[in-house]
Amino acid sequence: MEELTEYTQYLESRISEIDFDREPRNLFDPLRYFLALGGKRMRPMLTILSGSIFDLPREESIHAALCIELFHNFSLIHDDIMDEAPVRRGKATVHTKWNSNIAILSGDVLFVEAYQQLAKYADARLPLLLKRFNETAIEVCQGQQLDMDFESRKDVTELEYIEMIRLKTSVLLGCALEFGAILANQDEETRSSLYQFGVSLGIAFQIQDDILDLYGDPELFGKQVGGDILSNKKTLLFLKAKKLAAQQGDSRFDDLLKMEPAKDKIEFAKVLFEEIGARNNTLEVMDSYYQSAMQNLKNLEEKGLKVSPLFKLSAYLMNRNV
Amino acid sequence: MEELTEYTQYLESRISEIDFDREPRNLFDPLRYFLALGGKRMRPMLTILSGSIFDLPREESIHAALCIELFHNFSLIHDDIMDEAPVRRGKATVHTKWNSNIAILSGDVLFVEAYQQLAKYADARLPLLLKRFNETAIEVCQGQQLDMDFESRKDVTELEYIEMIRLKTSVLLGCALEFGAILANQDEETRSSLYQFGVSLGIAFQIQDDILDLYGDPELFGKQVGGDILSNKKTLLFLKAKKLAAQQGDSRFDDLLKMEPAKDKIEFAKVLFEEIGARNNTLEVMDSYYQSAMQNLKNLEEKGLKVSPLFKLSAYLMNRNV
Numbered sequence: 001m002e003e004l005t006e007y008t009q010y011l012e013s014r015i016s017e018i019d020f021d022r023e024p025r026n027l028f029d030p031l032r033y034f035l036a037l038g039g040k041r042m043r044p045m046l047t048i049l050s051g052s053i054f055d056l057p058r059e060e061s062i063h064a065a066l067c068i069e070l071f072h073n074f075s076l077i078h079d080d081i082m083d084e085a086p087v088r089r090g091k092a093t094v095h096t097k098w099n100s101n102i103a104i105l106s107g108d109v110l111f112v113e114a115y116q117q118l119a120k121y122a123d124a125r126l127p128l129l130l131k132r133f134n135e136t137a138i139e140v141c142q143g144q145q146l147d148m149d150f151e152s153r154k155d156v157t158e159l160e161y162i163e164m165i166r167l168k169t170s171v172l173l174g175c176a177l178e179f180g181a182i183l184a185n186q187d188e189e190t191r192s193s194l195y196q197f198g199v200s201l202g203i204a205f206q207i208q209d210d211i212l213d214l215y216g217d218p219e220l221f222g223k224q225v226g227g228d229i230l231s232n233k234k235t236l237l238f239l240k241a242k243k244l245a246a247q248q249g250d251s252r253f254d255d256l257l258k259m260e261p262a263k264d265k266i267e268f269a270k271v272l273f274e275e276i277g278a279r280n281n282t283l284e285v286m287d288s289y290y291q292s293a294m295q296n297l298k299n300l301e302e303k304g305l306k307v308s309p310l311f312k313l314s315a316y317l318m319n320r321n322v
Numbered sequence: 323m324e325e326l327t328e329y330t331q332y333l334e335s336r337i338s339e340i341d342f343d344r345e346p347r348n349l350f351d352p353l354r355y356f357l358a359l360g361g362k363r364m365r366p367m368l369t370i371l372s373g374s375i376f377d378l379p380r381e382e383s384i385h386a387a388l389c390i391e392l393f394h395n396f397s398l399i400h401d402d403i404m405d406e407a408p409v410r411r412g413k414a415t416v417h418t419k420w421n422s423n424i425a426i427l428s429g430d431v432l433f434v435e436a437y438q439q440l441a442k443y444a445d446a447r448l449p450l451l452l453k454r455f456n457e458t459a460i461e462v463c464q465g466q467q468l469d470m471d472f473e474s475r476k477d478v479t480e481l482e483y484i485e486m487i488r489l490k491t492s493v494l495l496g497c498a499l500e501f502g503a504i505l506a507n508q509d510e511e512t513r514s515s516l517y518q519f520g521v522s523l524g525i526a527f528q529i530q531d532d533i534l535d536l537y538g539d540p541e542l543f544g545k546q547v548g549g550d551i552l553s554n555k556k557t558l559l560f561l562k563a564k565k566l567a568a569q570q571g572d573s574r575f576d577d578l579l580k581m582e583p584a585k586d587k588i589e590f591a592k593v594l595f596e597e598i599g600a601r602n603n604t605l606e607v608m609d610s611y612y613q614s615a616m617q618n619l620k621n622l623e624e625k626g627l628k629v630s631p632l633f634k635l636s637a638y639l640m641n642r643n644v
Contacts (some may be wrong), residue, residue, distance in 0.1 A: 024471055026470075104472075105466060108463050113460075127445070138431055141427055142345070145346045205440065
């Protein structure tokens with residue numbers, strides 16, 4: 001994936017060039033700090049790759065890519081306040097390093113900076129870009145609210161969970177991909193295929209993330225393993241296990257809920273979810289979304305579009321150390 | 323001001339038609355609640371009036387007007403969290419009635435709703451609208467950050483204070499007015515005159531607000547009188563009094579700072595600021611910005627534009643029960 005490495009370096013370089021050396025310091029210093037924490041830059045990469053299908057130079061799609069990345073970081077800064085998360089990518093979150101007020105306000109500014117990147121396309125493409133971006137931004141907020149609502153609910157269904165992750169994380173991938181097509185003045189069918197590809201890939205990716213949270217290699221996963229289990233988070237894996245335990249009359253799921261948040265709880269869940277079939281069932285759902293994403297790509301390929309970089313990126317994203 | 327009453331009713335009606343009857347309830351109910359709290363609707367009124375100068379029907383300028391009003395309400399919801407304000411317009415603030423997380427997230431959604439109003443102008447005017455709006459939104463955040471920074475600073479100057487209120491409150495009035503000119507495809511000179519008129523009027527209006535905070539009629543002012551004095555807020559009135567006291571060797575200003583926040587502190591400040599000349603000096607500064615605003619209107623009038631509704635609105639705003 002040499003191509004990706006080169007794009008990542010390009011993205012890092014362009015992100016570092018964004019001018020956050022501005023006053024008041026308490027408003028912009030947190031942004032420079034947070035953007036420098038890194039990340040996979042997967043979302044802006046999707047915009048660049050999507051544009052490249054239509055021979056759009058990366059210098060042309062970069063502002064849309066940066067819009068997506070800045071928006072993503074804005075949502076992380078605000079989510080971290082709401083989730084009371086002390087650490088992000090191994091460093092203190094903005095509200096921890098500064099305070100909540102500064103995190104709210106610098107987040108707000110970052111949101112506007114995302115729109116400023118979009119405003120650089122001051123031509124006939126702007127209305128479509130803005131419409132898609134607005135709709136996506138509202139959906140991401142809806143997803144975050146549902147995620148918070150689910151914490152206190154006991155009757156969350158699998159479909160509700162999928163809808164929540166579709167809104168919270170997947171539509172932004174769809175938006176990132178559709179941006180490339182909008183910038184290249186593609187018709188609605190092409191735009192829609194890329195959008196749907198992104199949404200399905202995003203759902204598959206998030207379900208994989210939930211599985212990795214329990215079964216991932218701690219050293220490779222980069223996050224604490226088992227965090228979801230310790231907090232009884234209602235992921236698809238958890239909901240599948242709950243349903244299967246009820247069907248099989250297996251009381252171990254109730255035992256799990258009562259366990260103190262400690263290492264043996266994680267080990268207990270790993271064995272239980274495997275034996276009860278929850279891991280496999282979840283992998284099947286993940287795969288169905290992945291196949292759906294691939295079908296969208298194949299449709300585009302049949303139209304003669306050069307989508308091979310997106311096939312490669314998908315495989316790269318979904319084969320990471322399961 | 324019959325014309326204004328009619329416009330206000332029109333605005334109220336259009337605001338009430340915005341669809342906040344959406345899921346999740348915790349995200350949209352706070353918006354319906356907050357928008358229904360009312361307010362003068364002065365900002366969207368400026369957009370409608372500005373458009374009317376160029377014979378733009380209000381049905382054409384309404385979305386830009388709503389964009390301004392929604393943005394204003396977004397900023398109030400987030401500011402109320404930061405200021406820990408329990409009450410707004412006599413009712414509980416969003417973070418008090420719900421919680422801070424819901425206030426952050428529903429504020430974020432309202433911000434996007436503002437952009438969605440703008441996106442309704444899906445034509446050649448959109449780039450200019452978006453650019454002005456983005457710049458304004460960033461400046462409003464800068465102003466709010468400066469306001470918070472000033473709380474812990476002892477060396478705030480009069481110029482810094484004016485710059486803070488220019489950013490925090492006045493540029494939005496300028497933006498509201500320029501929107502009308504952009505929508506009517508006016509040249510840069512006309513747009514700029516309207517923008518500058520709004521900024522100067524906004525500064526005059528805010529300084530008047532600071533004076534009314536101490537000298538206003540409690541029943542007519544609608545807010546607690548003396549709030550700024552009780553918290554030693556560094557308004558222009560306060561900074562003028564500080565400077566004049568130092569020049570005149572009057573130790574009463576230091577006495578004021580040491581007083582407990584109670585009713586006699588407010589009475590003490592009223593007398594002191596009057597006797598020391600701070601009230602008059604502040605009124606002079608206010609008037610200079612008001613005259614500057616009027617000059618911008620006169621320039622537009624000389625170009626043959628029908629700016630009389632803006633003269634009327636300015637007089638109406640600045641003669642309110644001083």
